[in-house]
Amino acid sequence: MNIFRDFAERLKSAVELIAEQSGIRDVDTARVVVEPPRDPSHGDLACNAAMVLAKPLGLKPRDLATRIAAVLAEDPDVDSVEVAGPGFINLRVRSGYWHKALKSLIGAGETFGRSTMGVGDAVNVEYVSANPTGPMHIGHCRGAVVGDVMANLMVAAGFDVTREYYINDAGSQVDVLARSAYLRYREALGEDIGAIPEGLYPGDYLRPVGEALAREHGDILLAMPEEEWMPVVRVTTVDMMMAMIREDLALLNIVHEIFFSERTLTAGDPSAVEAAIDQLTRDGLVYEGRLPPPKGQLPDDWEDREQLLFRSTEFGDDVDRPLRKSDGSPTYFASDIAYHYDKLRRGFRHLIDVWGADHGGYVKRMQAAIRAISGGAAHFEVKLVQIVRLLSGGEPVKMSKRSGDFITLRELVDRVGPDPIRFMMVFRKNDAQLDFDFEKVTEQSKDNPVFYVQYAHARTCSVFRQAAEELPGLDLSIGALERARLESLDDVGEMALIRRLLEYPRMIEAAAEAQEPHRVAYFLHELASEFHAHWNRGKELPQLRFINHADSHSTLARLALVHATKLVLSSGLAILGVSAPEEMR
RNA sequence: GGCCCCGUAGCUCAGUUGGAUAGAGCAGUGGACUUCUAAUCCACAGGUCGCAGGUUCGAAUCCUGCCGGGGUCGCCA
Numbered sequence: 001m002n003i004f005r006d007f008a009e010r011l012k013s014a015v016e017l018i019a020e021q022s023g024i025r026d027v028d029t030a031r032v033v034v035e036p037p038r039d040p041s042h043g044d045l046a047c048n049a050a051m052v053l054a055k056p057l058g059l060k061p062r063d064l065a066t067r068i069a070a071v072l073a074e075d076p077d078v079d080s081v082e083v084a085g086p087g088f089i090n091l092r093v094r095s096g097y098w099h100k101a102l103k104s105l106i107g108a109g110e111t112f113g114r115s116t117m118g119v120g121d122a123v124n125v126e127y128v129s130a131n132p133t134g135p136m137h138i139g140h141c142r143g144a145v146v147g148d149v150m151a152n153l154m155v156a157a158g159f160d161v162t163r164e165y166y167i168n169d170a171g172s173q174v175d176v177l178a179r180s181a182y183l184r185y186r187e188a189l190g191e192d193i194g195a196i197p198e199g200l201y202p203g204d205y206l207r208p209v210g211e212a213l214a215r216e217h218g219d220i221l222l223a224m225p226e227e228e229w230m231p232v233v234r235v236t237t238v239d240m241m242m243a244m245i246r247e248d249l250a251l252l253n254i255v256h257e258i259f260f261s262e263r264t265l266t267a268g269d270p271s272a273v274e275a276a277i278d279q280l281t282r283d284g285l286v287y288e289g290r291l292p293p294p295k296g297q298l299p300d301d302w303e304d305r306e307q308l309l310f311r312s313t314e315f316g317d318d319v320d321r322p323l324r325k326s327d328g329s330p331t332y333f334a335s336d337i338a339y340h341y342d343k344l345r346r347g348f349r350h351l352i353d354v355w356g357a358d359h360g361g362y363v364k365r366m367q368a369a370i371r372a373i374s375g376g377a378a379h380f381e382v383k384l385v386q387i388v389r390l391l392s393g394g395e396p397v398k399m400s401k402r403s404g405d406f407i408t409l410r411e412l413v414d415r416v417g418p419d420p421i422r423f424m425m426v427f428r429k430n431d432a433q434l435d436f437d438f439e440k441v442t443e444q445s446k447d448n449p450v451f452y453v454q455y456a457h458a459r460t461c462s463v464f465r466q467a468a469e470e471l472p473g474l475d476l477s478i479g480a481l482e483r484a485r486l487e488s489l490d491d492v493g494e495m496a497l498i499r500r501l502l503e504y505p506r507m508i509e510a511a512a513e514a515q516e517p518h519r520v521a522y523f524l525h526e527l528a529s530e531f532h533a534h535w536n537r538g539k540e541l542p543q544l545r546f547i548n549h550a551d552s553h554s555t556l557a558r559l560a561l562v563h564a565t566k567l568v569l570s571s572g573l574a575i576l577g578v579s580a581p582e583e584m585r
Numbered sequence: 586g587g588c589c590c591c592g593u594a595g596c597u598c599a600g601u602u603g604g605a606u607a608g609a610g611c612a613g614u615g616g617a618c619u620u621c622u623a624a625u626c627c628a629c630a631g632g633u634c635g636c637a638g639g640u641u642c643g644a645a646u647c648c649u650g651c652c653g654g655g656g657u658c659g660c661c662a
Contacts, residue, residue, distance in 0.1 A: 035601060085605045086642055168662050294658050295586040318588060325660040332662050360589045361657040431590055455624055466621045510601060522599060536626035547621055
């Protein structure tokens with residue numbers, strides 16, 4: 001149950017009643033919001049209805065608020081109603097309502113917080129899509145986690161989610177990769193290859209590829225010209241790189257359902273890319289024309305020439321975009337159009353792409369393209385993740401990709417483990433830069449939000465261990481907790497915790513709606529804080545402790561609250577893909 | 586130069602899609618360990634929300650123009 005939605009419904013019927021009395025029909029209540037007030041002293045729930053609807057109803061905000069308040073005051077679950085400020089309606093809910101809601105939370109168990117908002121709509125989340133030219137490094141890490149948590153979040157919100165990886169295995173870089181692997185092949189056959197020439201991939205990770213090629217083909221590739229060995233070597237190399245990337249992703253518990261090869265778009269006659277260009281041509285969205293040279297610094301090899309352009313300006317882009325390179329082959333943009341065409345054909349109407357910030361200049365044209373090919377019917381959202389700055393003790397860690405000594409994802413996971421990486425990568429808005437400090441992230445203290453939240457979960461477990469030990473006769477089953485006399489939970493700390501827990505479903509929906517996974521992490525941090533705070537109140541006021549030997553009824557009610565806290569913490573951590581440990585010694 | 590992102594406490598950042606007196610953590614100061622794990626908690630202090638206009642009952646949030654930082658700009662993917 002979602003208490004905010006529950007009361008929003010009650011408010012709307014109150015408004016409709018008042019509108020009817022004034023002879024007005026069809027009031028638009030879409031902008032009416034019921035939310036927790038920023039200041040808890042204002043009550044349990046705050047509503048803006050009077051301010052939003054004053055005009056259409058021809059009333060002053062405060063007068064309307066007073067009339068709505070009078071209707072709501074009759075509600076048996078409402079304790080008190082106040083009109084405040086410019087026309088806020090502040091509700092205080094009877095404590096029995098909270099206890100009822102808590103009971104249903106416990107009954108819902110792990111399904112608490114799951115929403116049907118998505119009504120099973122098919123969503124495609126494309127993320128990582130790192131080039132298959134080497135192991136994953138830190139630069140890929142953030143997009144990987146953000147995409148994965150996004151997918152989890154959309155599942156929780158009731159969408160039918162497919163996780164997808166686009167393999168860029170068609171460009172010239174893959175040929176360069178294959179040449180580098182071919183060199184390693186010669187090396188594996190005993191040849192002294194000397195230093196890796198400039199322009200090829202120097203990494204040791206290609207050695208096993210060379211060895212595999214040698215095992216499979218012996219020396220027959222040596223006698224072939226490049227056109228002949230290239231396709232063979234390319235396939236083996238890309239397959240092995242992708243296997244390696246899959247292993248890297250598995251270290252972060254990331255598993256994609258679909259790996260989509262760019263190369264398959266260029267195969268066949270006509271290829272999917274050519275078909276897409278043909279379709280755009282038939283729709284009159286393509287022409288031969290000239291682009292103005294870029295302002296600022298002109299590329300050395302700039303030449304003014306006619307080329308095949310897509311009319312992206314008709315769909316909100318700043319300039320029209322080329323579909324063919326000077327040699328006539330399709331641009332990356334052209335294959336990307338074909339790729340997204342394919343996603344739409346597979347039945348997806350919601351597409352979420354997670355890209356690195358360096359692709360920011362690419363967003364508008366892709367949005368334009370999808371508007372064009374879907375006739376405006378598809379929801380397409382690009383989430384750009386900003387750069388991660390890697391620090392160690394506050395000092396930037398130097399990385400040089402050229403020399404190949406960048407820090408791999410594998411090294412990072414070995415050093416700090418998957419949980420801190422996953423948590424920290426979503427403990428920030430995706431469009432803000434992020435500092436990732438080795439020392440802070442491995443630290444096991446409250447400075448580290450990962451441990452802070454995990455510790456709260458471990459504490460909930462420790463309470464139950466303790467209770468089982470101290471009160472061996474007490475039935476601690478879920479059923480017993482559900483039947484507990486929850487009305488005895490009346491301390492301010494307990495009530496604050498209950499209110500926070502019941503915000504969970506609303507937070508999930510809002511985060512999914514906004515496609516902002518970081519909200520889950522922040523919510524958990526706040527919930528953990530609420531729990532730690534209440535725990536500590538039991539030190540000064542022993543009568544507030546969860547376990548009370550003299551009173552098994554209140555103990556059981558409090559354990560029910562602890563259980564509910566554990567449920568929400570582990571549910572939220574599951575969305576983040578972070579483990580919820582039972583103890584942290 | 587065009588486009589995109591960012592600018593909130595000394596530092597790192599949230600801010601519930603336009604709500605009330607702008608919030609956390611770190612750093613600083615002062616407190617709480619014969620305890621259900623002090624890996625925690627409490628209190629104090631800290632702000633012209635980059636600047637200037639505009640929109641309205643109401644702006645950190647939306648619009649315009651500046652300033653500063655980052656990214657990006659046909660034949661890389």
